[in-house]
Amino acid sequence: MNVLFVGTASGAGKTTVSAMYCRYLYRNGVSVAPYKAVNLSLNSYVTREGKEIGIGQAFQAWASGLEPSGDMNPVLLKPSGNGKIQTVLCGAPAGDVTEKKNMDVAAVSAAAYEAYDRLNSKYGTVVCEGSGSPVELNLMDRDIANTGLMRSRSVPTVLVGDIERGGAFAALYGTWLLMPKDIRPLVKGFLINRFRGDASLLDSGIRIIEDLTGMRYLGTIPYMCLKFPEEDSLSDSEGYLSGDNVKEAFMSNTDALLDAALGAGVDFQAIERLS
Amino acid sequence: MENITKKVREEIGRGWIGPDLGCPYHPCHFIGQDCTFCFCPFYPCNDADLGDNITGRGGNKIWQCTYCLLIHRPEVGKYVMSEIERLGIQDPKDPRMRCIFDDVKERFHRNGRALMVLGATSDAGKSVTVAAICRILHNKGYLVAPFKSQNMSLNSKVTPIGSEIAMIQTIQASAAGLKNPDHHMNPILLKPKGDTRSQVMVEGEPFGDYDVSEYYDEFVPGPGTEAVKRNIEFLKQRYDFVVMEGAGSPAEINIYDRDIANMGAAVIADADCILVVNVKWGGSFAYAVGTVKLIPEKDRERIKGIVLNNVLGNPSNLKPGAEELEKILGIPVIGIIPHADVVLPSEDSEAFRGISSRGNGGVRISVIKIPRIANFTDLDPLYMEDTTVKFVTRPEELEGSDAIIIPGTKNTIDDLLWMRGNGLDKAICSFRGTIPILGICGGYQMMGRSLKDPHGIEGKIPQTVEGLGLFDMSTEWDEYRKKVIRDQGILLETGEPVTGYEIHMGLSEVNEAPLFRIDRFRESENEGAFRKDDMLFGTYLHGVFDKPAFRRFFLSFVKKGGEPLKMAESGDYDDLIEENIKKLAAVFEEGLDIDMLMSIAEGRS
Numbered sequence: 001m002n003v004l005f006v007g008t009a010s011g012a013g014k015t016t017v018s019a020m021y022c023r024y025l026y027r028n029g030v031s032v033a034p035y036k037a038v039n040l041s042l043n044s045y046v047t048r049e050g051k052e053i054g055i056g057q058a059f060q061a062w063a064s065g066l067e068p069s070g071d072m073n074p075v076l077l078k079p080s081g082n083g084k085i086q087t088v089l090c091g092a093p094a095g096d097v098t099e100k101k102n103m104d105v106a107a108v109s110a111a112a113y114e115a116y117d118r119l120n121s122k123y124g125t126v127v128c129e130g131s132g133s134p135v136e137l138n139l140m141d142r143d144i145a146n147t148g149l150m151r152s153r154s155v156p157t158v159l160v161g162d163i164e165r166g167g168a169f170a171a172l173y174g175t176w177l178l179m180p181k182d183i184r185p186l187v188k189g190f191l192i193n194r195f196r197g198d199a200s201l202l203d204s205g206i207r208i209i210e211d212l213t214g215m216r217y218l219g220t221i222p223y224m225c226l227k228f229p230e231e232d233s234l235s236d237s238e239g240y241l242s243g244d245n246v247k248e249a250f251m252s253n254t255d256a257l258l259d260a261a262l263g264a265g266v267d268f269q270a271i272e273r274l275s
Numbered sequence: 276m277e278n279i280t281k282k283v284r285e286e287i288g289r290g291w292i293g294p295d296l297g298c299p300y301h302p303c304h305f306i307g308q309d310c311t312f313c314f315c316p317f318y319p320c321n322d323a324d325l326g327d328n329i330t331g332r333g334g335n336k337i338w339q340c341t342y343c344l345l346i347h348r349p350e351v352g353k354y355v356m357s358e359i360e361r362l363g364i365q366d367p368k369d370p371r372m373r374c375i376f377d378d379v380k381e382r383f384h385r386n387g388r389a390l391m392v393l394g395a396t397s398d399a400g401k402s403v404t405v406a407a408i409c410r411i412l413h414n415k416g417y418l419v420a421p422f423k424s425q426n427m428s429l430n431s432k433v434t435p436i437g438s439e440i441a442m443i444q445t446i447q448a449s450a451a452g453l454k455n456p457d458h459h460m461n462p463i464l465l466k467p468k469g470d471t472r473s474q475v476m477v478e479g480e481p482f483g484d485y486d487v488s489e490y491y492d493e494f495v496p497g498p499g500t501e502a503v504k505r506n507i508e509f510l511k512q513r514y515d516f517v518v519m520e521g522a523g524s525p526a527e528i529n530i531y532d533r534d535i536a537n538m539g540a541a542v543i544a545d546a547d548c549i550l551v552v553n554v555k556w557g558g559s560f561a562y563a564v565g566t567v568k569l570i571p572e573k574d575r576e577r578i579k580g581i582v583l584n585n586v587l588g589n590p591s592n593l594k595p596g597a598e599e600l601e602k603i604l605g606i607p608v609i610g611i612i613p614h615a616d617v618v619l620p621s622e623d624s625e626a627f628r629g630i631s632s633r634g635n636g637g638v639r640i641s642v643i644k645i646p647r648i649a650n651f652t653d654l655d656p657l658y659m660e661d662t663t664v665k666f667v668t669r670p671e672e673l674e675g676s677d678a679i680i681i682p683g684t685k686n687t688i689d690d691l692l693w694m695r696g697n698g699l700d701k702a703i704c705s706f707r708g709t710i711p712i713l714g715i716c717g718g719y720q721m722m723g724r725s726l727k728d729p730h731g732i733e734g735k736i737p738q739t740v741e742g743l744g745l746f747d748m749s750t751e752w753d754e755y756r757k758k759v760i761r762d763q764g765i766l767l768e769t770g771e772p773v774t775g776y777e778i779h780m781g782l783s784e785v786n787e788a789p790l791f792r793i794d795r796f797r798e799s800e801n802e803g804a805f806r807k808d809d810m811l812f813g814t815y816l817h818g819v820f821d822k823p824a825f826r827r828f829f830l831s832f833v834k835k836g837g838e839p840l841k842m843a844e845s846g847d848y849d850d851l852i853e854e855n856i857k858k859l860a861a862v863f864e865e866g867l868d869i870d871m872l873m874s875i876a877e878g879r880s
Contacts, residue, residue: 174565
């Protein structure tokens with residue numbers, strides 16, 4: 001079953017969690033492909049076919065045992081300063097978005113979801129990653145990568161909350177509360193990311209969130225000081241990867257984190273069965 | 276006592292003077308204070324609301340009113356003098372003075388109100404919001420104190436009476452125009468010793484070590500709650516407003532009933548609250564809604580306003596979302612604050628979030644990022660110069676350094692052993708004589724020949740460890756005693772002033788030329804170690820770079836490509852902080868609805 005990981009904020013760990021889950025499925029022999037409808041990033045990767053996609057999806061593709069392809073990130077938005085954003089649609093430049101000239105959301109989302117459908121027909125599981133927070137009150141009507149995808153393709157969704165900065169319970173509950181009622185039932189579960197210390201301290205809080213929302217607790221991912229490629233400037237990860245062995249370093253980090261998550265009891269099997 | 280009577284008689288003879296701008300100590304309490312009565316004419320008033328009895332060295336009782344600011348309030352100084360003149364009083368012992376005192380207390384002394392700033396997360400901008408509100412209220416003529424019941428920080432500072440509080444509360448106190456931050460403003464300070472254990476300081480003194488569950492099960496319900504009550508009351512009695520800062524998120528529902536840093540403190544203080552959300556990371560509406568809705572209803576009512584902070588880009592883009600948020604929660608958004616480009620001392624999170632360098636100047640100063648690094652705000656003034664500070668954890672990263680600094684640490688011996696384990700010790704020594712090397716506090720201790728810990732006070736086990744051997748010096752932890760003191764003196768080489776503060780256990784025997792002369796109450800003493808030829812510097816003084824004298828002296832040894840470093844005419848770090856507080860307050864004044872802020876602060880909302 002496909003799944004969409006959405007974060008309660010930027011940098012909540014969506015990219016890493018998606019990569020880990022891709023890796024988990026790949027290890028278990030499942031045919032899997034990553035997908036992120038919209039990526040706001042200056043760090044792009046050019047696929048063998050010459051398509052430009054966000055670097056995060058390239059790594060997730062490798063974690064899935066695949067070569068990156070354009071469909072994995074159909075919309076790439078590259079801020080070019082002065083409020084101008086260059087749009088890359090299905091791997092090819094498609095003009096600028098400015099404060100005056102808005103994006104044609106209907107056309108872009110149609111193209112983005114067609115890419116999803118192509119992946120869906122080709123692979124057993126599509127692991128989708130959201131973008132930013134899904135419940136920005138001032139942007140929700142134009143959302144493509146989060147609520148837009150949920151609504152048009154009914155993808156079961158998992159919330160990822162970052163506990164390092166605190167306020168994770170509030171972020172999870174608030175995100176759930178602000179989800180439009182028609183798609184709220186798609187939000188099946190939640191993960192807590194970047195936890196340090198004794199996880200049993202969280203139990204009572206987790207029970208309250210489960211009771212209040214009906215979402216299922218899927219696990220707590222331990223904090224690990226690992227270097228991952230920066231997706232955008234807002235990420236607080238520990239630094240950049242550079243050099244020739246970026247891919248290898250990323251893979252070994254993903255494997256280490258996946259092992260740690262499995263060790264900490266993250267219930268990937270439950271994620272597989274979400275529907 | 277006779278002496279005080281004589282002084283007061285002189286003061287009465289002189290009449291009302293307002294602030295004494297010519298006094299070398301002015302302002303000794305707060306900006307805008309009245310100095311008519313440098314010595315209080317009511318001393319000792321023996322009023323338990325204003326002071327208390329302490330026992331003197333000879334066992335005698337002494338009336339202590341160090342923290343009473345009543346006589347220095349502008350309206351009070353003026354009124355008291357006008358009454359003295361009206362009644363024609365010349366002698367401070369005149370019995371009618373007591374009537375004036377009672378009248379003044381009735382008129383001017385009342386409990387202040389507390390206002391609490393909560394954050395939806397760590398780094399939401401609580402500290403700067405508190406600082407900005409302190410300054411805004413101070414500018415309106417109020418007497419304001421900052422307060423944070425519990426702060427987890429490795430960056431502490433020493434108050435005038437030698438107690439230890441978090442650095443950020445001292446900055447907020449400056450924002451409030453106060454000259455003497457004190458331990459009431461941060462009664463509980465947690466200094467992390469590892470992932471789960473912390474040293475707990477209460478009212479500026481070490482209280483004990485706790486792990487997380489001991490802290491919540493034993494400390495919080497007992498001594499912790501008492502400390503919060505005692506100190507909030509203390510401040511409310513003396514200030515018009517106490518601006519409280521929460522810690523982390525107030526909606527940590529797993530510990531909600533044991534949280535004395537957020538709503539627990541608000542209830543104790545009867546404070547109304549403002550919730551600050553950092554917009555930069557996204558999800559701010561969800562954070563705001565979730566935070567408010569997870570707080571139990573009886574406490575939720577205290578949240579009277581929401582501040583959307585740190586907005587990059589056009590703040591008006593957020594307006595529709597803010598209006599929607601107001602509708603959902605029934606709480607007004609009282610401010611949309613743009614990102615403020617201000618320089619204030621480093622937050623702890625920078626050390627933990629792996630920021631690997633700061634500044635982008637021409638000279639590279641490598642700071643050894645020891646695992647238990649402490650008081651790294653010492654380095655902040657370096658950003659005023661043409662420097663880049665790079666945090667280093669591996670020997671090869673030292674390559675290309677123009678200077679090396681070994682900073683303070685929560686545990687000298689363990690961190691020295693860590694350096695030995697990864698080869699940083701040898702790597703540092705290999706630079707001896709080629710570039711300047713400075714050790715501060717624990718880093719200074721490491722530079723000696725030996726570190727003796729016969730009772731396992733610093734390390735976990737009794738041991739003697741060989742130091743870097745850069746100085747002929749040995750440090751011993753003979754008893755569990757902590758030296759906490761503020762210092763001022765001169766840099767011996769130039770005679771220019773330096774200030775700083777010491778917080779350390781272990782005492783050092785040093786056979787080196789000293790770096791500073793510290794002037795104490797009656798005598799002076801040498802401090803630090805200096806080997807000019809080898810460019811080696813060591814000192815116990817935190818904040819040593821704050822005044823320009825030592826900062827420039829140290830950097831004068833840096834040769835970039837054989838050329839001495841060009842230095843800007845940068846001045847006191849304190850002046851830079853003041854400038855930035857002003858900037859910050861201006862940004863908040865612009866973005867906040869001040870009428871709404873005042874109505875919340877005054878409990879009218």
